[in-house]
Amino acid sequence: MTETDVSPVRLAPGDPAPEFTLPDADGTPVSLSSYRGRRVIVYCYPAALTPGCTTQAVDFTASAGELAEAGLDIIGISPDAPEKLHTFREKEQLGITLLADPEKQVLSAYGAYGPKKLYGKEVVGVIRSTFIVDAEGKVEKAAYNVKATGHVAKLRRDLGL
Numbered sequence: 117m118t119e120t121d122v123s124p125v126r127l128a129p130g131d132p133a134p135e136f137t138l139p140d141a142d143g144t145p146v147s148l149s150s151y152r153g154r155r156v157i158v159y160c161y162p163a164a165l166t167p168g169c170t171t172q173a174v175d176f177t178a179s180a181g182e183l184a185e186a187g188l189d190i191i192g193i194s195p196d197a198p199e200k201l202h203t204f205r206e207k208e209q210l211g212i213t214l215l216a217d218p219e220k221q222v223l224s225a226y227g228a229y230g231p232k233k234l235y236g237k238e239v240v241g242v243i244r245s246t247f248i249v250d251a252e253g254k255v256e257k258a259a260y261n262v263k264a265t266g267h268v269a270k271l272r273r274d275l276g277l
Contacts, residue, residue, distance in 0.1 A: 125227040127258045133158070133249040134225035138193065138215040141201035146191070146215055148249065155256065156249045157183065157190045157271070160228035161264075162242040164196045164204035164214070168264030172244075173204070175268035177211045179277075186277055188248070193217050193228075195242060227260065246271065 137147040223229035228245040248257040
């Protein structure tokens with residue numbers, strides 16, 4: 117796939133969530149299928165150690181306990197290498213699972229990689245997106261082009277937490 121022929125899919129409630137196995141910040145493979153029986157928040161973000169992505173990851177970490185009590189685990193996916201994710205996790209004391217997708221295959225499967233507006237220009241990159249995957253592996257909620265700031269609070273409100 118070249119940068120010019122990227123036309124992302126858009127997942128919708130009821131769609132099967134694309135399965136994946138990606139390395140975490142320690143290089144350990146993590147599969148979506150290992151979360152069957154629990155709901156999972158899968159969120160896609162452009163780059164570790166950047167202001168907006170840091171805000172979002174810190175917000176998810178702060179809400180992780182309450183979300184876990186509600187039966188929700190959290191997985192963040194970016195195109196960063198595991199080493200960068202490790203640095204990000206340690207520097208920001210993040211308590212959520214961060215996965216590396218440098219080939220952008222999973223990001224693309226979720227429709228979270230493609231054309232987007234950045235400072236008024238069209239570019240190809242990671243589209244900040246959040247998905248809730250139900251206990252059977254189906255998409256319960258899909259949100260594209262979410263804002264980094266305030267997104268976790270809105271998600272918690274939407275979930276009734």
